[in-house]
Amino acid sequence: MNERIGIGKAHGKIILSGEHSVVYFEPAIALPFKELTLTVEITPSEQMTIESAYHRGLLSDAPQELANLQLVIKETLANLQQNQETFHLKIDSLIPFERGMGSSAAVANAIVLAIFDYFNKEVDEQTLFNLVQSAEMIAHGNASGLDGKITISKQPIYFIKNQTPTLLDINLNGYLVVADTGEKGKTAEAVSSLKRRKEESPFEIDQLIKRLGMITKQIKIVLKEGTIRELGHLLNESQQHLEQLGVSNDSLDHLIEIANNHGALGAKLTGGGKGGCMFAVADTQDKVAHLEKALLDAGATQTWVLQL
Numbered sequence: 001m002n003e004r005i006g007i008g009k010a011h012g013k014i015i016l017s018g019e020h021s022v023v024y025f026e027p028a029i030a031l032p033f034k035e036l037t038l039t040v041e042i043t044p045s046e047q048m049t050i051e052s053a054y055h056r057g058l059l060s061d062a063p064q065e066l067a068n069l070q071l072v073i074k075e076t077l078a079n080l081q082q083n084q085e086t087f088h089l090k091i092d093s094l095i096p097f098e099r100g101m102g103s104s105a106a107v108a109n110a111i112v113l114a115i116f117d118y119f120n121k122e123v124d125e126q127t128l129f130n131l132v133q134s135a136e137m138i139a140h141g142n143a144s145g146l147d148g149k150i151t152i153s154k155q156p157i158y159f160i161k162n163q164t165p166t167l168l169d170i171n172l173n174g175y176l177v178v179a180d181t182g183e184k185g186k187t188a189e190a191v192s193s194l195k196r197r198k199e200e201s202p203f204e205i206d207q208l209i210k211r212l213g214m215i216t217k218q219i220k221i222v223l224k225e226g227t228i229r230e231l232g233h234l235l236n237e238s239q240q241h242l243e244q245l246g247v248s249n250d251s252l253d254h255l256i257e258i259a260n261n262h263g264a265l266g267a268k269l270t271g272g273g274k275g276g277c278m279f280a281v282a283d284t285q286d287k288v289a290h291l292e293k294a295l296l297d298a299g300a301t302q303t304w305v306l307q308l
């Protein structure tokens with residue numbers, strides 16, 4: 001029996017600050033969500049087949065939602081000059097799909113790593129990033145590259161498009177209570193609607209984007225030498241601007257309001273928006289439990305806790 005196998009791993013992410021403005025070269029801060037693991041396993045097969053929550057069967061029959069994966073597989077095989085190879089690719093993921101938690105970038109990273117492993121080859125950082133970006137351009141439209149970096153990073157990062165990310169040390173004690181609205185996030189739609197609004201009202205939208213960038217810079221300082229309350233205020237301000245940019249929606253706004261009425265020190269959407277997830281900041285475990293209950297009672301379909 002052929003024992004050949006390739007394994008690739010990545011994880012989820014939470015954007016603390018700077019989603020959307022990061023597409024326009026403002027900084028963003030993101031945290032790895034290491035508990036939300038994603039593993040890709042590749043084994044020999046006479047046909048190209050896939051086993052995932054979305055699709056089980058021939059890769060060529062995969063639905064449109066997996067166009068990004070089809071592309072990254074093709075490009076990775078081309079990079080390795082193995083275009084004719086076929087295999088079975090199995091995806092095991094704890095990252096909820098289309099919730100702004102990095103599933104598309106994580107799966108692309110894990111696929112590239114698994115394919116290189118299958119052929120017993122090392123992949124350098126830049127090649128990995130470029131291959132993942134080709135898939136992310138399909139998933140997000142105009143991807144900044146943030147998700148590609150954070151879904152394989154072991155530490156929080158401070159990221160500016162086209163620059164090497166800086167690793168961040170966080171000196172604050174606190175928790176993020178993440179809640180899923182149960183509605184699919186629409187990252188590509190949010191990114192393209194913001195682009196349109198920016199073309200229509202450049203001055204107004206540029207001001208908001210710049211302000212979001214300033215907030216991210218302030219948050220970087222607060223994470224090092226500030227308080228959890230200061231972080232909460234900045235996150236609330238950031239949410240107001242994201243709402244003005246049109247990337248929040250009713251279900252996010254509702255959970256954010258619930259969190260703020262139940263002891264959160266601040267709350268905002270995370271990721272692409274227009275659905276997906278939000279998070280609230282809390283300073284004690286009692287408040288975390290209280291917030292989780294309030295968010296679930298208000299319709300959140302799932303909650304997670306991330307310690308800062």
Ligand code: MEV
Nearest residue numbers: 019020143144145271272
């Ligand atoms: C999506 O996780 C984050 C966005 O800023 C898009 C991107 O950075 O590619 C909305």
